[in-house]
Amino acid sequence: MGYDRLFSMLRHLILASLALIFLAPFIWMVVTSIKPEDEIFLNELRIIPERFAGYENYRIALTETPLLRFMLNGLIVTVAIFLSQVAVAVPAAYALAKLQFKGKQVLFIAILACLMIPPQAVSIPWYLLMYKFGWLDSYAGLVAPFSISVFGIFLMRQFFNTVPDDLISAARLDGYSELGIVWKIMVPTAIPALISFGIFSIVAHWNDYFWPLIVVNSQEMLTPPLGVVAFKSDEAGDSYGPLMAAATIIVAPLVIAYLLAQKRFIEGITMSGMK
Amino acid sequence: MTGIKLSNITKSFGNTEVLKGINLDIKEGEFITLIGASGSGKSTLLRIISGLEQQSSGSITINDQDISTKRPKDRDLAMVFQSYALYPHLSVRGNMEVPLRMRAPLWQRMPMVRKINKKAHKVLKHIDRRVDDVASQLHIEHLLDRKPSELSGGQCQRVALGRAMVREPVAFLMDEPLSNLDAKLRVHMRGELTQLHRDLGTTFVYVTHDQVEAMTMPDRIALLVEGELIQVDTPDAMYNNPKHLKVAEFIGSPTINILPVTLSNEGRIMFDEQRLGSIGFGRSRANDSISIAVRSEDLKLVSTGTMKAIVTHVENMGSEKIVYACADWAKGPLAIKAGSQVTADIEQGGPIFLAMDIAKLMFFDHQGQRIVQEKIMQGVA
Ligand SMILES: Nc1ncnc2c1ncn2[C@@H]1O[C@H](COP(=O)(O)OP(=O)(O)OP(=O)(O)O)[C@@H](O)[C@H]1O
Numbered sequence: 001m002g003y004d005r006l007f008s009m010l011r012h013l014i015l016a017s018l019a020l021i022f023l024a025p026f027i028w029m030v031v032t033s034i035k036p037e038d039e040i041f042l043n044e045l046r047i048i049p050e051r052f053a054g055y056e057n058y059r060i061a062l063t064e065t066p067l068l069r070f071m072l073n074g075l076i077v078t079v080a081i082f083l084s085q086v087a088v089a090v091p092a093a094y095a096l097a098k099l100q101f102k103g104k105q106v107l108f109i110a111i112l113a114c115l116m117i118p119p120q121a122v123s124i125p126w127y128l129l130m131y132k133f134g135w136l137d138s139y140a141g142l143v144a145p146f147s148i149s150v151f152g153i154f155l156m157r158q159f160f161n162t163v164p165d166d167l168i169s170a171a172r173l174d175g176y177s178e179l180g181i182v183w184k185i186m187v188p189t190a191i192p193a194l195i196s197f198g199i200f201s202i203v204a205h206w207n208d209y210f211w212p213l214i215v216v217n218s219q220e221m222l223t224p225p226l227g228v229v230a231f232k233s234d235e236a237g238d239s240y241g242p243l244m245a246a247a248t249i250i251v252a253p254l255v256i257a258y259l260l261a262q263k264r265f266i267e268g269i270t271m272s273g274m275k
Numbered sequence: 276m277t278g279i280k281l282s283n284i285t286k287s288f289g290n291t292e293v294l295k296g297i298n299l300d301i302k303e304g305e306f307i308t309l310i311g312a313s314g315s316g317k318s319t320l321l322r323i324i325s326g327l328e329q330q331s332s333g334s335i336t337i338n339d340q341d342i343s344t345k346r347p348k349d350r351d352l353a354m355v356f357q358s359y360a361l362y363p364h365l366s367v368r369g370n371m372e373v374p375l376r377m378r379a380p381l382w383q384r385m386p387m388v389r390k391i392n393k394k395a396h397k398v399l400k401h402i403d404r405r406v407d408d409v410a411s412q413l414h415i416e417h418l419l420d421r422k423p424s425e426l427s428g429g430q431c432q433r434v435a436l437g438r439a440m441v442r443e444p445v446a447f448l449m450d451e452p453l454s455n456l457d458a459k460l461r462v463h464m465r466g467e468l469t470q471l472h473r474d475l476g477t478t479f480v481y482v483t484h485d486q487v488e489a490m491t492m493p494d495r496i497a498l499l500v501e502g503e504l505i506q507v508d509t510p511d512a513m514y515n516n517p518k519h520l521k522v523a524e525f526i527g528s529p530t531i532n533i534l535p536v537t538l539s540n541e542g543r544i545m546f547d548e549q550r551l552g553s554i555g556f557g558r559s560r561a562n563d564s565i566s567i568a569v570r571s572e573d574l575k576l577v578s579t580g581t582m583k584a585i586v587t588h589v590e591n592m593g594s595e596k597i598v599y600a601c602a603d604w605a606k607g608p609l610a611i612k613a614g615s616q617v618t619a620d621i622e623q624g625g626p627i628f629l630a631m632d633i634a635k636l637m638f639f640d641h642q643g644q645r646i647v648q649e650k651i652m653q654g655v656a
Pocket residue numbers: 288293311312313314315316317318319320484
């Protein structure tokens with residue numbers, strides 16, 4: 001009994017300290033965002049600032065650069081990417097999981113192989129393609145390379161594999177078309193998987209730095225991470241307070257969205273939401 | 276001809292031939308069970324009838340209309356699955372509405388149209404009423420607003436039945452609908468299904484591998500062995516008058532006793548050099564290997580005799596006991612069904628003596644075909 005108690009305490013202690021290590025930079029960002037300039041670089045570790053400078057830091061962050069515009073760009077791009085990924089991945093995954101056709105196995109192996117290609121490796125061909133299309137420095141250029149997600153296809157296929165074949169047979173007898181089955185039967189049963197894929201996709205593309213850096217030039221097209229960096233070099237110089245305020249603002253939507261969808265997210269990861 | 280007619284249906288998956296020329300006439304309103312060992316092709320046949328699977332060759336007609344190439348939804352059949360196959364995201368009412376809704380024109384199914392358009396309103400109202408009717412027939416009115424995940428297995432199966440019934444199809448196809456239920460509920464649902472068949476008067480094609488379901492429910496049984504229909508007959512005929520050794524083996528519990536014997540050069544049955552009764556087959560079958568099949572209830576326990584066996588174990592079924600024994604002359608195990616009094620002093624390992632009612636024996640040649648009674652010469656000296 002005492003041993004169990006001790007073990008459980010030890011376990012929580014370890015988990016808590018690990019959590020603290022991972023959270024530390026994040027906490028430091030938030031703390032710095034409310035500190036005045038002269039309190040940021042001190043010899044001592046000061047969590048609570050003596051003078052609260054949150055208001056002016058956040059005011060500078062929001063007014064000196066079009067931060068809201070950057071966030072709107074981020075929103076448009078991530079939502080467009082997610083929607084097109086779903087529009088492609090769901091029917092493709094259905095075909096791979098539930099339909100019989102020649103070359104299915106080869107196709108699936110090809111998809112698995114694509115999972116292993118790092119995006120950086122194909123960035124130059126993509127850049128040239130976007131150039132030929134005249135899509136540089138536009139939403140289309142930001143969205144197009146990610147409009148098909150092999151990870152999404154793979155994830156949804158794994159999930160659809162667990163849907164019983166009888167359910168699809170029943171739907172066919174009841175008069176659903178194949179597309180009807182995909183969107184009206186498969187998608188509603190796969191909501192947890194779609195939500196977790198959504199979180200992966202949106203977090204990845206909201207935070208993406210590499211590709212936007214390559215295709216975007218003009219300031220109106222900047223996405224949030226680029227915006228923060230532009231902020232550092234252009235306006236703020238070495239003023240870290242406003243910079244951290246801007247960083248806090250751009251991660252806030254993700255954190256809020258995660259907290260709201262937390263339950264579904266964990267369901268999606270464990271895939272146990274289905275009966 | 277009304278009813279469902281299958282002619283020469285074959286089906287191959289790659290190189291394996293799963294169905295080898297199925298011919299079957301199912302009369303309108305008939306309850307037919309399709310039985311056979313696992314992997315014999317029962318589900319495949321049912322899926323071909325429903326259109327979910329395309330036959331490799333052969334044709335299907337319903338009421339003289341060729342439906343061989345029609346899509347599943349145009350065949351006017353309804354199917355009930357072992358796994359129920361209810362839509363998990365829809366309520367019970369939603370599940371039961373689907374077959375009717377999907378047959379209404381698309382615009383009528385759009386959200387809100389019901390509020391604006393009189394015709395759509397009427398159609399949907401009619402669907403609602405039909406669902407209510409069927410639900411009350413199956414005693415599931417109180418479940419209409421629940422989700423399938425909130426139902427028990429038996430309730431799920433009722434909903435699945437309801438979903439099949441709302442449309443009043445030409446025939447119901449059922450693939451082991453009761454095998455996921457516990458024993459007691461299965462007995463209960465068995466009775467309900469038979470009753471339902473009587474009330475609806477619709478054709479039922481019912482796949483099962485449960486002996487009791489196969490025997491008690493249908494008008495006729497069709498036995499499928501390795502993709503071939505061996506016999507299609509009433510339960511009575513299947514039990515008492517099997518045309519093939521496999522039918523005799525499959526139907527009945529405990530399994531029928533099979534005694535392999537070799538005929539003498541005069542066509543007589545020999546057990547260890549001893550002749551069995553006065554039966555002979557004539558010289559045309561001299562030295563043939565044949566099988567004698569005898570039901571467990573047609574073997575009698577006697578106080579002494581020439582057929583001695585050793586008891587291996589005894590199963591007590593309450594009103595009767597099944598004695599399992601083995602004997603050299605039987606070349607294998609035997610099962611004897613007997614009343615409790617007769618078996619009172621039988622113990623494991625002890626000897627028993629058996630007698631057979633010769634009139635009840637069935638003979639099968641080495642290919643398993645029944646040797647018809649006329650060919651057996653009684654009283655050959
Ligand atoms: N889609 C398929 N591809 C390849 N082989 C298949 C396919 N469907 C069925 N089979 C094969 O066809 C044979 C018959 O299968 P079927 O499902 O009809 O058997 P069943 O009689 O219903 O058996 P059970 O009682 O176990 O349900 C089996 O050997 C099975 O492996």
